[in-house]
Amino acid sequence: MHYLSKITPFFFVKAFVFLGLSLFLRHSQDWTLFVLLLIYGFVGSMLVGAMYQIVPNSQNRKLFLPQLSYLTFFFNSTALLLFLISQRLLGSVFLLLSYILFSVSILPTVKNRQPITVKFLLSSWFFLILSALFLLLSQFGIVPFQLAVHSLTIGSLLNAVYGVEFAWIPMLTMTTLNFKDALRFFYAKQFSTLLMLLSFYITTINLLAFASFVEFALSLLFLLQIYRLLKQRRIKVPLPMVVKFFLFGMGLLPLGMLVAVVMSFERALIPFLVGIHYGLLIYGFTVFTVFGGVAHLLPRILYTWRFSGVQGVSISDLVDEPAFPTFFKFSIVFYLLFLLLSLLPHPASLVSLVIYLILLLYFAKLTFLKGLSAFLFLRR
16 A cells, blocks of 8 residues: 555544434435435545545555645534534535545646546546535525535446446456446446436436436446456456445446436336435445445555554454455345335334444444454554
């Protein structure tokens, strides 16, 4: 690991805190607050935290003015707290400022833009900034709130996930990515994202239905490219746990996209399907992708931070690796229970909240708590 971002673990912890908090707001009357905390508190925090670590390492360069990352964290956390106390305009300003500070430290680091993962991450950064700008404009009624939300999810999140998995899955499975196919996919993704955002801006139902179908088709194409990668493996050893989490998450992605296609055609079904849409794409696809990403990245960050070059301590000491096969099976069962029970009418659906919280706490025990314990008590 060429560069160590000490702020990344704090962004990860903050992301999981707001993910847990969002569960308590799923059935509240303030749907906008729920979306703000889930999308900008969880997804946005995870994206910024991960890119602080991944982007400099993709360039083999140090972060420009790393002190700015702490200021970014402060402004970002302040924005989310302002959302909690219903100061959404001021919160939007702080959020945009935090992303601008993030940009100032990240962009000067990028010198080599040729790798496909870097292209996806730069696109992710662009839509992250655009999302914060749209969120601010939505407070004045200039653009729809959903335009801001989908700029972050369809734009920033999916670009980041596609880009990172195009790098990590070949690395972890010792296969070779077809660069030309990945590059064509990259350009197709940018077209589909702009088409989707345009459909939300001009609110044309036919265009939204078409754009949703294109995103659905691209999610299937991404799965096909990953399948071709995995077929290259000459030695059929069990897949790494990180890849298993990625694959399960990827399986949920087209299902969530398909729900979006149905909603775009049948607007009357939106009140019923929107919860399933979030359940599949955020609580499902995104969270399982994050499970794999954090399990891989966090122990390496902590190891480099405290134990690099120290004999007798390995990366595996900072995460409970033996428990992950059991957790993977457990997480699938509990997630499916959560998805099923969340369809029940309130207050019976509150059981789904408890189930999902158990899932998050179990993951935290294997990663955050295990890593913190080793970080504090293992001898250097």
